[in-house]
Amino acid sequence: MKLTDPVSTIKGIGPKKETALAAAGINTLQDIIYFFPRSYEDRRNVTPIAEADTGTEVLVEAEVVSLRVSGSPYNRKAPLSVLIRDESAGAEAVFFNGRFLRSMFRVGSKYVFFGKVSCSFGRKQMIHPQFSEAGSKDDIRGILPVYPAIHGISQNELRRIQRELAELHDKIPEWLPEDVIRDNRLCGPEYAVRNIHFPQNAHRVLASRFRMVFEELITLQTGLMYIRSDKRLNNSGVVIDTSYGDSFVESLPFSLTDGQRGAWSDIKSDLNSTKRMNRLLQGDVGSGKTVIAEMSMYSAAGSGYQSVIMAPTELLAKQHADTFSKDLSESGFNIVLLVSSMPAASKKSALRAIESGEADMVIATHAVIQENVVFHDLGLVITDEQHRFGVEQRRTLSSKGENANILVMTATPIPRTLAVILYGDLDVSQIKSMPAGRKPVQTSAFGQDGRECVYGFAKKEIAKGRQGYVVAPLIEDSENVDAVSAESLYKELRKEFNGYKLALVHGSIKPADKEQIMADFAAGLINILVSTVVIEVGINVKNATFMIIENAERFGLAQLHQLRGRVGRGSSESYCFLIMNRGSELAAERADILCTTNDGFEIAEKDLELRGPGEIFGTRQHGLPNLILSDIVKHRDVLRKAAASAKKIIQKDPELSSPQESELKRRVKKMFGEDIKLDL
Numbered sequence: 001m002k003l004t005d006p007v008s009t010i011k012g013i014g015p016k017k018e019t020a021l022a023a024a025g026i027n028t029l030q031d032i033i034y035f036f037p038r039s040y041e042d043r044r045n046v047t048p049i050a051e052a053d054t055g056t057e058v059l060v061e062a063e064v065v066s067l068r069v070s071g072s073p074y075n076r077k078a079p080l081s082v083l084i085r086d087e088s089a090g091a092e093a094v095f096f097n098g099r100f101l102r103s104m105f106r107v108g109s110k111y112v113f114f115g116k117v118s119c120s121f122g123r124k125q126m127i128h129p130q131f132s133e134a135g136s137k138d139d140i141r142g143i144l145p146v147y148p149a150i151h152g153i154s155q156n157e158l159r160r161i162q163r164e165l166a167e168l169h170d171k172i173p174e175w176l177p178e179d180v181i182r183d184n185r186l187c188g189p190e191y192a193v194r195n196i197h198f199p200q201n202a203h204r205v206l207a208s209r210f211r212m213v214f215e216e217l218i219t220l221q222t223g224l225m226y227i228r229s230d231k232r233l234n235n236s237g238v239v240i241d242t243s244y245g246d247s248f249v250e251s252l253p254f255s256l257t258d259g260q261r262g263a264w265s266d267i268k269s270d271l272n273s274t275k276r277m278n279r280l281l282q283g284d285v286g287s288g289k290t291v292i293a294e295m296s297m298y299s300a301a302g303s304g305y306q307s308v309i310m311a312p313t314e315l316l317a318k319q320h321a322d323t324f325s326k327d328l329s330e331s332g333f334n335i336v337l338l339v340s341s342m343p344a345a346s347k348k349s350a351l352r353a354i355e356s357g358e359a360d361m362v363i364a365t366h367a368v369i370q371e372n373v374v375f376h377d378l379g380l381v382i383t384d385e386q387h388r389f390g391v392e393q394r395r396t397l398s399s400k401g402e403n404a405n406i407l408v409m410t411a412t413p414i415p416r417t418l419a420v421i422l423y424g425d426l427d428v429s430q431i432k433s434m435p436a437g438r439k440p441v442q443t444s445a446f447g448q449d450g451r452e453c454v455y456g457f458a459k460k461e462i463a464k465g466r467q468g469y470v471v472a473p474l475i476e477d478s479e480n481v482d483a484v485s486a487e488s489l490y491k492e493l494r495k496e497f498n499g500y501k502l503a504l505v506h507g508s509i510k511p512a513d514k515e516q517i518m519a520d521f522a523a524g525l526i527n528i529l530v531s532t533v534v535i536e537v538g539i540n541v542k543n544a545t546f547m548i549i550e551n552a553e554r555f556g557l558a559q560l561h562q563l564r565g566r567v568g569r570g571s572s573e574s575y576c577f578l579i580m581n582r583g584s585e586l587a588a589e590r591a592d593i594l595c596t597t598n599d600g601f602e603i604a605e606k607d608l609e610l611r612g613p614g615e616i617f618g619t620r621q622h623g624l625p626n627l628i629l630s631d632i633v634k635h636r637d638v639l640r641k642a643a644a645s646a647k648k649i650i651q652k653d654p655e656l657s658s659p660q661e662s663e664l665k666r667r668v669k670k671m672f673g674e675d676i677k678l679d680l
Helices: 015-023 029-033 099-104 155-164 166-171 178-184 189-197 202-227 243-251 258-271 289-302 314-327 344-356 391-398 416-422 448-463 486-496 511-522 557-564 585-596 600-611 636-652 659-675
Strands: 039-043 057-069 080-085 090-095 110-120 123-127 130-133 142-146 278-283 306-310 335-338 361-364 378-383 405-410 427-431 442-446 467-471 502-505 528-531 544-549 575-579
Touching (some): 289 314, 289 361, 289 405, 442 448, 442 585, 448 575, 486 528, 544 557, 557 600, 575 585
Parallel strands (some): 502 528
Antiparallel strands (some): 057 110, 080 090
């Protein structure tokens, strides 16, 4: 057998099981060897039957006293009762549809049973326990691996397969460089694989898992750094004169915050140099990132270069276009909007202006990455809410300008220590201070019985001339989900707020209708906007002072914070009310965190602690592949070490073209799939 042989070479793996394994990403013998346990069962200690407590899983060693098949002996589905006894007491092992098992037991012989203990008519029972003859080669005692479930393949079969493939462990080649192994004190891959599948003690398992977690994280980091490698993408960038941005700041009716000044200083340093800017700008909801984008794009236009900002939604793109047109109305620069819903004639005109260079600043959605969009001289690329775009989308946009400077912005706060690692070679700037006059949003949590109080408060705010939002987790009612929908909530609220002006908006409404509703809300023609999370990003109505979130327990902490950021954008006191339908410890913790802090970075830290990386990182749209063994929060120390090693590898071999990096290259390609263009 060879590591590259297909799984069909394993005895007992037919077409159905081969298909089931392929669905789990297992195609070769090496793939299944690298299919690691998710946990272990400790079956080393035998429990006397008399001491086996009901409801617990135990291992017992006992003699078979008698065998009995209930019902007709010719019924193949008849249950088998095996009476067993050790020196302390007796019990019964029951196997439904177990007549065929009768030949596997011999009265008077000792067997080992593992399973959960129950009680029936005063007798201890084990229903369908795992078993083996005591002392046989198949003895089930020891530390047993528990593998992720694969449909149609039992745990016992997975363990059998791993035992059969054990002879291949010594054939697993070492593929990490010697200095990486030495610097990180890694055990060899054959040692790691053997001790993960067949653990002898906790120390060996920990050393082995450390190796495999490191393997996964160095593959992740190498892939991310390959995508963003300055050496591969060209380290030189166009020089942009940021004095134009400085003059724009002087014309604003307000002063920059300390956080904005710090971020602008970082960006100025990048743009004024010949080194290509590759920067991540993090700023909490409402911290003023858009002004930084305006300053940067104004500087690019003044220096004779085009610039583009790509937003995740048409709503946000149009809002940016309105803001830019207003703020830069006296600049003389041509600002062009490009979104998918534009009439054909308008889109054709925009494309012509972009290609000819007539368009100085382009504000767009993902429509800008289409092949027919050609820039005349693109010097600056900005992606807003960057986590909503895939890796390849961001790369495609960046490639439309030769040596264009890159700025990615996000309102999803990420702890700096993780951001520096996860975004590889991107420099990181953060805006933590809020604009002058902004007040923290007062947040309170209520049960269902508090709704009347919340509605009463909302009516008082409307009486002051204010507006607000009511957010629901669903568009329509669902039999499968215990949560209120925006449509049913809208009907109820029209009765509760009779005489007030309400509107409903969600993702299924036609774009033109949605735009009109949002325009009416911004103009103050609507008192309450009932919505789904479609308002999470890009709505800026300073007169909105209250946010009511229904079924708040169904939202993640980061999303709740984003929603809350739709209010408190003016100088008036603003409020957020969390209506909880049912309680859970996690939901209560989230609500408590939100009620005690408005700091998005602190919330991000808590979010990672409560939910792990999935809430912020663990989806394909963030550009991060799924991780199997690793947790970027729990294993952040390993992540740092892997990042340092990956950086050395990429600096030495940016294309991963050397024979020594062929296995790493293969693993990167497999991990990132379509998200990476890497020739093997």
